[in-house]
Amino acid sequence: MKIYGTSLVCLLLIGMASPWNVESAKASAPYINKVVQQSSHITGTVTDGTDPIVGATIKVKGATNGTVTDINGRFSIDVKPGTTLEISYVGFSTKEVRASRGMSVVLEEDRKVLDEVVVTALGIKRDRKALGYGVGEVKGEELQKAKETNVINSLAGKVAGLVVSNTAGGASGSTRVILRGSTEMTGNNQPLYVVDGVPLDNTNFGSAGTSGGYDLGDGISSINPDDIESMSVLKGPAASALYGSRASHGVIIITTKKANKERHTVEYNGSFTLDTQLARWDEVQEVYGMGSNGSYSVDAISNTNKSWGPRADGSNMLTYFDGVERPYLIIPNNISHFFRTGFTATNSVILGMNTGNTGLRFTYTDMRNKDIVPKTHMSRDIFNLRANTSIGKVDLDFSGNYTREDVMNRPALGDSKSNIGKNLMTLANTYDQEWLRTYQDENGEYSNWNGMDPYNVNPYWDVFKNRNTSKKDQFRLTGKIIYNVSKHFKIQGTAGADLNYFMFDDYKAPTTPGFEAGQLQTRNFRNRMYNFELLALYNNSWGDFDFNSTAGGNIYKVNNSTTTTTARDMEIRDVVSLLSFNETSIQLGSWRKQINSLYGSVNLGWRHMLYLDATVRGDQSSTLPTNKNVYVYPSFSGSWVFSELLHAGNVMPYGKLRMSWAQVGSDTDPYQLALNYTKSRYTYPGHSIGYINNSVIPNKNLKPTRTNSFEIGLEAKFLNNRISLDMTYYNQKSKNQIMGMATSWTSGYTYRLINAGEIENKGVEIQLGTRPIQLKDFSWDINVNFAKNSNKVNKLVDDMQLFELERAPWLNVEVAAVVGENFGSIIGPDFKRNEQGQVLIDPNTGLPTYDTSNHILGNASWDWTGGLTTTLTYKSLSLSALFDVKVGADLYSMSARAT
Missing domain, CATH: 2.60.40.1120 (Carboxypeptidase-like, regulatory domain)
Incomplete structure (x- = not known):
């Protein structure tokens, strides 16, 4: 100053x-x-x-x-x-x-405070001022303030350009993270997670589509927030290029805690959270009741999921499926009493020991969740051990993690017959869910309440008669050895294994609509991922120059196998077992993948003011043709710490300009290059029937997807570091998308695999931190972030203007990539409108008129996202509030359309 x-x-x-x-x-x-x-x-x-x-x-x-x-x-x-x-x-x-x-x-x-150190690619710690790209960082204590069942949810609203979203899968469901928009039309677009230098297996063994399904969770949920020292978010290709094709959508680096130096510690952390129904079904019309086109069925069995019947003024009486006569009246919030108050209780015990060169830290975490849906609950036990020691010139670091998770009655999603949320939300507004408690007759069979509609199962039947269970065992082991050859040179070897074993049982009781004979399906998943890495690291200084370099290689291997057993026609109805069914079929599946990599980097600094970085990586992927399975990509970045010249003192103690350019490549799923075969559950005559298992025509000429990225940014701190600012502009284009294009069903295939299309993401990110009040024992911190991303589809293939991503055929609505529009356009029929945009009404029926041709109804991309965190601190006490803001995306609701 x-x-x-x-x-x-x-x-x-x-x-x-x-x-x-x-x-x-x-x-x-x-x-x-x-x-x-x-x-x-x-x-x-x-x-x-x-x-x-x-x-x-x-x-x-x-x-x-x-x-x-x-x-x-x-x-x-x-x-x-x-x-x-x-x-x-x-x-x-x-x-x-x-x-x-x-x-x-x-x-x-x-200088230790001013030269902020962050964890970058390959787990290398570097001064933030030396980086030519943006890095977001969240400290471990921030993740512990309000614990989530999935630690990644705690990043919401804290990092500019990072968007966190969840399904309705409950506490055991997965979390989806997108950094700077979608870069691939058909990929998962999620970042790579790296824990203590080793990539984590974030496999989701099951997800819901338009026709339903279950969200079976992910791997990142096994990380305990009490064990996290920090999270670094590498958003751009320049930041993540050294991790290769698996990091083409960014990287989130998680560094776990070690034992405190020279201390023996015992800690206990506990949290208790109550969960209630947040969304209430009260924004619906309350004029017309159950029925369709202005009428209802006399016996009130059909049309129970539509609210477009006659006026519900109480002048009529209806006899319902349970034989009770009731007035035809609107029932506000007719589904609320179905749900209960849920909770999540988390308890952790942490033991730490450090004796000079050796440290040991052990954590046990017990998590229990009771969902707001009756008879839905989860238990999760996490054991974590980290040990480190030094013997002469050798440093050893070992970590082991075991997670056991048991879930009862995961919620069905999408248009599943057993999606409780959907079936309740589409319940007619003159129908009280309390009446559905009569879900079975005197024989224990399904009560026909809606004409045996197979698409809307009684929610109470699903809760008390049907059931699903899952059990997950996840083992994660990491070993690292560092040999310090000299003060400036060291060699580092790392090996990691991530072993996932998952079992899911889904039981449908006899007489369930669509499963009248009963069904039990058991799925067993085994996913084993291995990483081996060898690195050589050198650093030195000569006068005004600082030099750092790395060179290394990595082998990534994954083996996956699945066994699905489906049993039908239940004979012994008192025992839920595969042996209780008359018909059983087994389907086996497996795949393997390997990527071999070589990479290196050079970092040069001058007078702690100018920095230049260059990296190069080459990957060889088993999923691409042998003549195109090696792809090399570079990155370049630089930064200028101009505050070293200004000498502005406390007014602006830190200021930096940065710039980067990078290219990354990505591959595809295994077995896209040739035909693969499997056996059918049918036999003739007495022999198994084999068939081609491909739904996509193989392509022996596939090339890797390429993403080119440019980024420029400004970082500054003002007024004794009480104000900090980080601004970024970026532009990245992804071309040679690996896409499945629809083909004629007469070919025996659904799609053909090609390289086509280009998506462009460009946008701005702003991160602002302030401390407006700083007293001896009291402070007030405010942190704000803002991001705006344009996620344009520049081209597809040839003259194609629209590529279908997903379709709801019963609504004639689809989500698509449309040339010239943001990725994720919602396409479908719309109301006919006049020049003023008003909906045209048919004078004969009084109903809106439809234009059956397709229109762009909206887009699933956010206009902008942001976050606000405010913290009041008095001595050792703090009070925080977080706002996660997402604005502008559109949603097409089938439930709202029905009601």
């Missing part, structure tokens, strides 16, 4: 520091007079050698009494002359001095 600076700077300083600091000084004086006898009035100033420091803390060593400096860096305190004072400020080393009249204290910058 330059006192001779502009009047604007002075006003900012007065607004941010003076009022609170003066009050604090006044408030502290009476207290000091009471506890200090024979004291003198000591005055002084605190500077950084040039400029005064505003808000520096001055207190008696070993005591709590003290004060803070004012706008001119001055302070006064009543103490005995010669008393030891501690003087401190953020970004500066704490200094101890003897109290004397008219004293002047100079604080020195703490």
Whole structure:
């Protein structure tokens, strides 16, 4: 802070520091007079050698009494002359001095604080100022403030350009993360997760489509937030290029905690969260009741999921399926009482031991969740061990994690017959869900309440008669050895294994609509992922120059196998077992994949001000043709720390410009190059029938998808680091998309696999952090982030203008990639409208008129996203609030259309 600076700077300083600091000084004086006898009035100033420091803390060593400096860096305190004072400020080393009249204290910058260190690709720690690309970072303590059942949910609203979304799969469901938009039309577009230098298997063993299904969770949910030291978010290809094709959508690096140095610790962390029904079905019309086209069925069996019958004014009485006669009236919030209050209880015990060169940290976490849907619950046990030691020039680091998860009655999703949420939300507004408690007759069979509609099963039947269970065992092992050859050179070897075993049983009781004979399906998944890496790292300094380099290689292998057993026609109805069914079929599946990689990087710095980086990586993928399975891609980045030239002092202690360009490639799924075969459950005559298992025509000429990216950014800190700013502009294009194009069914295939299409993502990201109030024992922090991304489809193939991604055939609505539009256009018929946009009404029926041709109804991409975090801290207590903001995406609701 330059006192001779502009009047604007002075006003900012007065607004941010003076009022609170003066009050604090006044408030502290009476207290000091009471506890200090024979004291003198000591005055002084605190500077950084040039400029005064505003808000520096001055207190008696070993005591709590003290004060803070004012706008001119001055302070006064009543103490005995010669008393030891501690003087401190953020970004500066704490200094101890003897109290004397008219004293002047100079604080020195703490380079460890100013040179912020972040974890980058390959787990290498680097100064943030040396990076030519943007990196988001969230500390472990931020993830523990409000614990989630999936730790990745805690990133929502904290990092610009990172979008977190969930399904309705409950506490055990998966979390979807998108960084800077979708880059592939048919890929999952999710980032790579790396834990302590080893990629994590984030396989989702099951997800829902338009016709239904279950969300069977993901691998990242096995990470305990109590074990996390920090998370680094590498958003651009330049940041993630060294991780190869698996990181083409970005990387989230998780660094776990080690044992505290020279300490033995025992910790307990607990949290308890209540869950209630948030969305209430009250934004529906309350004029017309059950029925369709202005009429209803006399017996009130059909049309139970539509609310477009006659006016519901109570003038009519209806006899329902249970034989009870009731008035034809609107029932507000007719589904609310189905749900209960749920909870999540999490308890963790942490043991730490450190004896010099050896550290050991063990964590056990017990998580219990009761869902708001009756008879739905989850238990998850996580065991985590990390051990590290040093023996001479050798450093050893080992971590092991075991997760056991049991789930009862995961919710069915999409248009599943057993989707409880859908079946309740489409319930007619004159129909109370309480009436559905009569879900079975005297024989224990399904009560016909809606004409045996197979698409809307009674929710109480699903809760009390049908059921599904899942069990997951996940083992994650990592070993790392570092040989420090010299002060400047070391060799590092890492091996990791991620083993997932998952079992899912789905039982439909006899007489269930669509499963009248009963059915039990058991699926067993086994996914084993291995990573082996060898790195050589060198760093040195010569005069004004700093040099760092890495060279290494990686082998990634994954083996997956699936066994699906389906049993039909239940004979013994009292025992749910495969042996209770008359017909059983088994389907086996397996696949393998391997990527071999070589890579290297060079980092050059000059006078801690100019930095240049270059990386190159080559991958060889088993999923691509042998003549095209090796792809090489480079990246270049640079940064200029211009604050080293400005010498602006506390007004702007840090300022940096950065720029990067990068290219990454990505492959496809296994077995897309040739025909593969399987056996049918049918036999003739007495022999198994084999058939081609491909639904896609193989393509022996596939090429990897390529993404080119350019990024430029500005980072700055102002007013003694109390304001921080990070702004980024980026543009990235992904071409040679690997896409399945529809083909004639007469060919025996559904799609043909080709390279085509281009998606462009460009946008801006802004991250702003402030501390408007800083007192001795109290502070207020506000952090805001904003991101706007344009996710355009530039081209498809030949003259094609639309590529279908997913379709709801019963609505004639689809989600598609449309040339010239943002990715994820919603296409379908629309109402006929006049020039003013008003819906045209048929004068004969009084109903809206439809245009059956396709129109763009909306888009699934967000216009902009952002977040706001505010934290009040008083001594060791803090109160935080988080707002996660997503604006502008469109949703087509089948439920709203029905009601």
